[in-house]
Amino acid sequence: MLTADPGEVALYRGRRGRTPGLPVGQQAQVLRELAGEVRRSVVRMIDRAQMGHIGGDFSVADILATLFGGVLNVDPGDPRNATRDRFVLSKGHCAASLYATLAHCGFFPKSELETFMAPLSALNGHPNRTKVPGVETNTGPLGHGFPVAVGCAIAGKLSGQDWRTFVVLGDGELQEGSNWEAAMTASHHDLGNLTAIVDRNRFQQGAGTEETKSLEPLADKWTSFGWDVRETDGHDHAQLLQAFRPSDTGRPVAVIAHTIKGKGVSFMEDRVEWHHKVPSRDQVHAALEELSR
């Protein structure tokens, strides 16, 4: 099991204490910077490993930065605290983005990111909770994280505690039926402590979701399953903060975050081939240059 970076933990504790008190504009600026750090780390990790899922890593980066930087009640210095908020990345193939977010928040040293997918690294291509602090369940096969998150939320409710559970789902992932089993369970149990976030980048591995097996009308689907639906720009940190507020009605909350696959690097944006394409040397330089602006 990796261990926390004490310096970053102190910074994180300080930042978390401050950001919720900041005006939204300033808070969003802090989160934007975190997301930028995450994206730059992801480029370096995938360049070193020559493997990864860069398109989805970039579509989800702002969601992860907003959650870890401004919403989740977690402590990288005490990652298994019983009353922590639970965060599940159901689209586990975007582990690079999660690892970078965790490292930039102090859950483990940033230097560890250099081992991404290297032999015997704790940072497998898909996240492993027995090795990486901040990971709640091992995901990778799609349609797994959501039911586990529902179980976490039931646990929170049963134990009468007010911690919350968040799960990030890929949009293509919603083609797995287990998600809809979980959606029904959450609704039946009135899990107002649960927020499911759909990274709606409109692409799956080989094509658009609507060409492959259409998801629309997606908001109506969630509504008909008994969820409160909030649609938002998945790259606008102020909007995301607002969307991640607790349930207004006691119903579980579905946030459909409209995102762009490959967001942040112009030649990757909205292009299906960047699902898991590895950038060339020149592309790495160009990407880092764009992401540093």
Place this chain on the structure above:
Amino acid sequence: MTAELVRETFDCRQAFAEELIALAKEDERVVAVCNDSVGSSNLVKFKEIFPERLINVGIAEQDLVGVGAGLANGGFVPFVSAAGPFLTGRATEQIKADAAYSGVPVVLCGQSPGMAYGELGPTHHSIEDLSWMRAIADLAVVVPADPAQTRQAVRWAASYSKPVYMRIPRFKVPEVTPENAPFEPGRAVQLTEGDDVTVMAVGTLVSRAVEAAETLRGEGIGVRVLNMTFIEPMDVEAVLRAARETKGIVTAEEATTTGGLGAAVANVVVQNEPVPMRILGINREFAPTGSASFLLEHFGLTADGISRAVRELLQP
């Protein structure tokens, strides 16, 4: 026919339900999770006593196991209960990824395993479960043989720090476990003494192995019966002792022979102390129509079938 055939027999689901209620009274972290199987898992009384602590996810086994893993993450001790074929077949990947690989202590209870559902047919039989579950790392695979062991299994699993798959027999079996018998991972329970052949059995076949040993004693053949309860982790020492001290090993299980008890024992024996073996079970076949007891006869999973295998092993 020996007198043992008319011994009183029990449906282990009763012992399962009673022990789970007793445990839940002692430990408020204990919850039951089921897939509409409140009745077939014998959880009606549990639900009456602990209405909040019975989580019924409806007919949705993938969700069932994932929710169980989430409850364990949230500090509860979930007993995830469903008919064996649906729990292990429909949710295999959830058992692998959400429970075993994630390392969370979920107790998976496969109700009415083997061919207990008899005439309902192979869709409802759970004979593949032992092969499937044994293939998953870090998952204990436990097959109680009677009500006493079912109680022990429930109590033990609640305090084990890793995930467990256990069968809860529906097919009625007599009590075979001596009082104060140990119940530990990697520990078999020896039921009879004998130096000619060892019979290793699990679940419904344990009492039949004891019957076979009694018959064979009358023929001058000494049979050592081991109740192997823990297929994983297995009592490797007991297997090696049997291989060294007796002339051969017969295994017997109400399961396909592809990967359960017999395969596990053979794995140890052939690589360390090769001795002749007979592996009794169902050899990659879907069962014909028939009651559970008819099907056990059909596949030779009886005291007579075990006795025949022992005699065969001893033939020069």
